[in-house]
Amino acid sequence: MRIQPWFYCVSQRAGGDGSYMRKNRLAAICLLILSIGLFGCSAEAGEETIEIIRGEAPRREEGLLRIGLIQTGKESDWRDANTNDYLNNFVEGRGYELIYVDGNSSPERQVQAMRDLVWQRVDYIILQPIVETGWDEAIKEAKQAGVPVIVADRQIAVDDGEYVAWIGSDFYDEGKKAVRWLENYLEEENRLNEEINIVLLEGTEGATAAIGRTEGIVEMVSAHENWKIVESRCANFMQGEAQSVMEQLLEEIDSSDIDVIISENDNMMFGAMKAMDRKGVSYGLEGDIITISFDALGEAFEKMIEGKLHVSVECNPLLAKGVEKIILDLQQGNPVEEKRYYVEEKVFDYKNASEYIGERVY
Numbered sequence: 001m002r003i004q005p006w007f008y009c010v011s012q013r014a015g016g017d018g019s020y021m022r023k024n025r026l027a028a029i030c031l032l033i034l035s036i037g038l039f040g041c042s043a044e045a046g047e048e049t050i051e052i053i054r055g056e057a058p059r060r061e062e063g064l065l066r067i068g069l070i071q072t073g074k075e076s077d078w079r080d081a082n083t084n085d086y087l088n089n090f091v092e093g094r095g096y097e098l099i100y101v102d103g104n105s106s107p108e109r110q111v112q113a114m115r116d117l118v119w120q121r122v123d124y125i126i127l128q129p130i131v132e133t134g135w136d137e138a139i140k141e142a143k144q145a146g147v148p149v150i151v152a153d154r155q156i157a158v159d160d161g162e163y164v165a166w167i168g169s170d171f172y173d174e175g176k177k178a179v180r181w182l183e184n185y186l187e188e189e190n191r192l193n194e195e196i197n198i199v200l201l202e203g204t205e206g207a208t209a210a211i212g213r214t215e216g217i218v219e220m221v222s223a224h225e226n227w228k229i230v231e232s233r234c235a236n237f238m239q240g241e242a243q244s245v246m247e248q249l250l251e252e253i254d255s256s257d258i259d260v261i262i263s264e265n266d267n268m269m270f271g272a273m274k275a276m277d278r279k280g281v282s283y284g285l286e287g288d289i290i291t292i293s294f295d296a297l298g299e300a301f302e303k304m305i306e307g308k309l310h311v312s313v314e315c316n317p318l319l320a321k322g323v324e325k326i327i328l329d330l331q332q333g334n335p336v337e338e339k340r341y342y343v344e345e346k347v348f349d350y351k352n353a354s355e356y357i358g359e360r361v362y
C-alpha cells in the first residue's frame with residue numbers, strides 16, 4: 001500500500017484568511033509520516049501508517065457544519081475565483097468548518113479525497129470533479145456511509161440518484177452560444193459565404209466543460225459547409241500549455257490558413273495570444289484571426305476593450321451560494337428543489353465589454 005499522507009497536508013480550514021494548516025494532532029502525525037516518506041520507507045511501514053491515521057478520529061468544531069470541498073486544482077484563473085468563492089462563503093463566522101482539498105489535476109487524488117472525507121464523516125461533500133468517469137465506487141461508498149454529496153461545476157457519469165444534486169454551467173449551450181456569435185459577426189462583416197478555417201483549443205479530455213463545449217461547437221460549425229475545424233488540440237485549460245501547443249501549431253501550419261481560434265477558456269486564449277505575439281501573428285479586431293473564448297474573466301474584458309479578443313462566453317464560477325442553499329434545505333429537512341441547477345450566464349464581446357467591466361467580480 002502506498003503512503004498517502006497528502007490528504008491532511010492539503011486540508012485547510014476556512015477561517016479568517018481561509019488558509020492555515022489544521023492544527024490538530026493528525027497534522028503532526030501527517031508531517032511525521034511525510035518526513036518518513038521523503039526519506040524512503042518500506043511498504044510495510046506505509047500500511048502501518050495508514051492504520052495509525054485511520055485509528056484516530058479528527059477533532060470536530062462544536063456547532064459547525066463540516067463541509068469537505070474537493071477541488072480540481074489550480075488550472076485557471078476561473079478556478080481561483082471559484083475556490084475563493086467557496087473559501088469566502090463557508091467560513092466559521094457563518095457556521096461552517098470547510099476542509100478544502102486541492103485535487104492537483106489528478107482524478108485519482110480526487111477519488112482518494114472523497115474516501116478520506118467519508119472516513120472523517122464530514123456532514124457534506126462538495127465535489128468538483130476533474131473528469132466525469134471513475135466515480136462509481138467512491139460515490140456509492142459516500143451514499144452508504146450517509147454522507148450527502150453535492151456535485152458542482154463539472155458532472156460525473158453515475159446515476160443521479162447516487163448524489164444529492166448538481167449545480168453548474170450548461171457547457172453545451174455555451175459552445176453553441178460561441179458559434180452563434182461567430183455567425184452573427186461574419187454576417188455583419190459580409191463574410192458568411194467565405195471559407196472559414198477554425199482552430200479549436202480544447203480543455204481537459206473527459207471534463208464536462210470540454211465535452212459540452214466541444215459538442216456544441218462541432219454541432220454548430222458542421223451546419224456550415226464552408227466552415228471547417230482544421231485543428232483541434234488539447235491544452236487542459238492551462239495558459240502555459242496552450243502557449244506551447246500554439247507555438248507548435250504555428251510551426252506546422254501557416255497562420256494565414258487560420259481564420260478563427262476558439263479556445264475553451266480564456267487562459268488558453270491568453271497563452272495562444274502570447275504564442276502569436278512571439279511569432280508576429282496578428283489577431284483580434286485589427287488582425288487576421290477572430291478570437292473567441294469562454295469564462296469572461298476580468299482580463300478577458302481588458303483584452304476585448306483593447307480589441308485583442310472578440311468575444312468571451314461567460315462561465316459563472318460563483319457556485320457557493322447555490323450549493324449552500326441546497327445544504328440549508330437539507331438541514332431543514334426540505335426536499336432539494338432541483339436535481340440539476342444551471343447558473344445564469346451571458347455573452348460579452350468587444351462591443352459591450354466597456355459597459356460591463358465595472359460590474360465584474362472575477
Ligand code: AHR
Nearest residue numbers: 075076078209237265315
Ligand atoms: O469547469 C469550468 C472550466 O474549468 C472553466 O471554463 C475553466 O477555466 C476551468 O478551468
